[in-house]
Amino acid sequence: MLKIGLNQEMVSRARKAAFQITNAFTWLFEGYTTVATERTVLRLMGIDGALKDGNPLPNVVVDHLVENSALQKGAAIWVANAMLKKGLTAQQVAEEVAYKGLGITQIPLASVEAIWETLNPLVDKMLGHITAQKQKREELLAKYQPRPQPVIYVIVATGNIYEDVVQAKAAAREGADAIAVIRSTAQSLLDYVPFGATTVGFGGTFATQENFKIMRKALDEVAEEENHYIYLTNYASGLCMPEIAAMAAMERLDMMLNDAMYGILFRDINPKRTLLDQYFARMINAYAGIEIQTGEDNYLTTSDAVEKAYTVTASQLINESFALMSGIKPEKMGLGHAFEIDPELENSFSFELAHALLTKTLFPDAPVKYMPPTKFASGNIFKTYLLNAMFNFIGQLTGQGVQLLGMMTEAIHTPHLADRFLAIENAKYIFKAVKDLNQNLCLSEDSFINKRANEVLAQATEFLEKVAREGLFSAMAKGEFADIKRPENGGKGLDGVIMKDKDYYNPFLEIMKQELAL
Template identity: 75%
Template sequence: MLKLVLDNSLVSRARDAAAKITGDLKWLFESQSSVTIERTVLRLMGIDGATEDGKPLPNVVIDHLQEKSALFSGAAIRIGNAMLKHGLSAQEVAEKVAAGELDLSAVPAAEPQKLYELLGKLSDEMLAHIRSQRENRDSFFEKYGARRQPAIYVIVATGNIYEDATQARAAAYNGADVIAVIRSTAQSLLDYVPYGATTVGFGGTYATQENFRIMRKALDEVSEELGRYISLTNYASGLCMPEIAAMGAIERLDLMLNDAMYGILFRDINPKRTLLDQYFARMINAFAGIEIQTGEDNYLTTSDAVEKAYTVTASQLLNESFALLSGVKLNKMGLGHAYEIDPEMEDSFSYELAHALLTRTLFPDAPVKYMPPTKFASGNIFKTHLMDAMFNFVGQLTNQGVQLLGMMTEAIHTPHLVDRSLAIENAEYIFKAVKNLGDNLELKPDSFVNNRANSVLSEATVFLEKVAKDGMFSAMANGEFADIRRPETGGKGLDGVFQRDENYYNPFMEKMKEELGI
C-alpha cells in the first residue's frame, strides 16, 4: 500500500490532547444517567411493547418514575423491587404501571440480597443472549469467509421495511456486503423508539426492533443463498442512542452509526445528554461486537473540504478516544471521512488521496468508513457516476475498510433499484482493476500528497491542543467545531439527564464494564 511518512511527534501530541479532552468528561460518565439509559436498562430486562396509543412501555415506566422523583437510583432497582413484591415478570410490572395499577415509588425496598440476586440473574440472561448473537456473527464469518476490504456498503431507503427487504436482497445479489436501512428523517429527535414494523417515513423508515428483526431475517436468508455474510447496519444516534444500540445487539446488527458529535453539531442535541448516552451505547456495541461508525463526513458537507479537512482528523481522534473509554476495540472503530472536494479544483484527486491516506495511516486497525461525493453530486448523473468512480479508485488504492457507495442519482432521489446496482458495478470494476496497484507505487517524501497529509495533521493537532486547554464544552459553546455554537445547557434533551444517587445501580453497565475490562 502507498505509505505516508507522518511526523510521529505530531501523532502522539494529537492523541494526548484527544485523551485529555475525553478524560476530562469522566465525571459525566461516572456520576450521571439519562432517561434513555434507563429505558435501555428496561429493554435489556425484557420490557417491550407499547400502549394502545403507541407509547412504548419503557417510556411509560421511566416517565412514571421521573414524575414520582424515583429515578435517581436507576430503574433496575425499582422494577426488581416490584417483581419480588408481586411475583411478576419485568414485562408484567411495566404493563401494570401502564394500566395505572402500580405505583413503583410506593413499593417497599426488597431485601438487598434477593434484589441483587434477581437483577444478576436477569442481566446474565440478556447478556448471554447478546453474547450468543456475537458468536453467531463470528461463526457466519468463519463459515462464509471474512468481509472484503473495502466492503461494499449501500443504503436502502424506500420508507417501507418490506420494500426495503426486497431491495436489500437485490443489493446483496448484486454484490453488496453491508446494507444500511435509512431511518425516517427526524427520528433522531424523537425521545422514544417507535414500536413494531413500519411502512411509512420520509427518506427512510423508523429504526424499530421489529424492523431490525425483519431485515436481519431477510439478510440471513440471502447470506445463506449467496454463501457470503451480509452485514446489517442502522443508526444508534439521536436521543435514543443506547436503546437503539441495545435493540441492535439483541437482533444482531453488525454495524451502528454512533456519533454524539454529529448529534450535537448537526441535530442540536444537548452535548451532555448525548455524550453521556454515547458512553453507554458504545459500551453495548463493544460488548455485542458491533462495529461503530462515526459521522465525520458531515464536517465536509457543511464546510469547505480542503480548509476544514483538519476537523475530520480531530473528530476521528476524539471518537477513537471516546470509543476506547467505552471498551470498543480498535478493529471495531469505523471512523468516518469523505470524498467531498469541489471537482472544479485543480488536483482535487491528490488532496483526496492525501486525506484518505492520512486516515488510514493514523488508524491502521480501524475499518474506516469512507463516504462518497454528495455535495457536488448533481442532476448530471453521468458526471456523478464518474466522480463516484474516482472515489472508488481512492478507496481501493488506500484500502479503506468500508466504502459507502455513491449513487449517480445522489442529488435527485433515494436510490432506485437500478442506481444501486450500477453503483455496485462501478465499485466492483474499479476495485478489481486497481486491486494491487498500490503495491507498485510509492510516494516521494517531499510529494504534495505527503506534505498535505502532514499539514492537515498539524492543523488538527493545534486545534485539539486548544480544545484540550479550553475544555470540550467551552470549545463547543464557542463554535470551535464546524463554526456551530453549541452551549452546554442548550439543545434538545438536557431535561432527560439526572445526577445519580449513591444507591444507583445499572447491572448491565457493571457487568459489561467488567467483561470489557474498563
C-alpha cells in the same frame, strides 16, 4: 507500497490531547444518567411493548419514576424491588404501572442483596442472548468468505420495511456486502422508539426492533443463497441512542452509526445528554461485537473540505478516545471521512488522496468508513458517476474498510434499483482493476500528498490542544466544530439528564465494564 510518513511527534501530541479532552468527562459518566439509558436497562431486563397510543412501556415506567423523583437510584432497582415484593416479572411490573397505576416508588425497598439477587438472572439471560448472537455472527463469517476490503456498502430507504427487504436482497445479489437501512427523517429527535414493523417513513424507515428482526432474517436468507455474509447497518444515534444499540445487539446487527458528537452538532441535542448516551450505547456495541461508524463526513457538508480538513481528523481522534473509554477495540471503529472536495479545484484528487491516506495511516486497524461525493453531485449524472469512480479508486488504493457507494442520481431522486446496480458494477470493476496497484507505487518524502497529510495533522494537533485547554463544551459553544454553535445547557433532551444517587445501580453497565476490562 503507497504510504505516507507522518510526523510521529504530532501523532503522539494529537492522541494525548484527544485523551485529555475525553477523560475530562469522567465526572459526567460517573455522576449522571439519562432517561434513555434507564429505558435501555428496562429493555435489557425484558420489558417491551407499547400502549395503544404508541407510548412504549419502557418510557411509561421511566416517566413514572421521573414524576416521583426516583430515577436517581436507577430504574433497575425499582422494577426489581416490585418484582420481588409483588411476585411479578419485569414485563408484568411495567404493565401494572401502565394499565393499573401501580406506584412502584411507594413499595418499601428490600435489601440491596435481595434486589441484586432478583436482577442477576435477568442480566445473565440477556447478556447470554447477546453473546449467543455475537457467536452466531462469528460462525457465519467463518462459514462464508472472509470480509472483503473494502466492504461494498449501499443504502435502502423506501420508508416501508417490506419494500426495504426487496431492495436489500436485490442489492446483496448484485454484490453488496453491507446494507444500511436509512432511518426515517427526524427519528433521532423522537424521545421514544416506535414499536413493531413500520410501513410509512420519510426519507427512510423507522428503526424498530421488529424492523431489525425482519431485515436480519431477510439478509441471512440471501447470504445462504449467495454463500456470502451480508452486514446489516442502522443508526444508534439521537435521543434513543443506547436503546437502539440494545435492540441491535438483541437482533444481531453488525454495524451501527454511532458518533459521539453528531447529535450535538447536526441535530441540536444537548451535549451532556449525547455524551452520556453514547458512553452506554458504545459499551453495548462493544459487548455485542458490533462495529461502530462515525460521522465526520458531515463536517464537510457545512465547511470547506480543504480549509477544514483538520476538523475531520480532530473529530476522528476524539471519537476514537471516547470509543476506547466504552470498550470499543480499534478493529471495530469505523471512523468516518469523505470525498467532498470541490472537483473544480486544481489537484482535487491529490488532496483527496492525501486526506484518505492520512486517515488510514492514523488508524491502521480501523475499518475506516469512506463516504462518497454528495455536496458537488449534480443533475449531470455522468459527471457524478465519474466522481464516484474516482472515489472508488481512492478507496481501493488506500485500503479503506467500508466504501459507501455513491449513486449517480444522488442529486435527483432516491436511487432506483438500476442506479444501485450501476454503482456496484462501477465499484467491483475498479476494485478488481487496481487491486494491487498500491503495492507498486510510492511517494517521495517531499511530495505534495505527503506534505498535505502532515499539514492537516499539524492543524488537527494544534486544534485538539486548544480544545483540551478550553474544554470540549466551551469549544462547541464557540462553534469551533463544523462552524455550528452548541452551548452546554442548550439543545434538546437536557431535561432527561439525571444526577445519580450514591446507591444508583445499573447492573448491565457494571457487568459490561467488568467483562470489557474498563
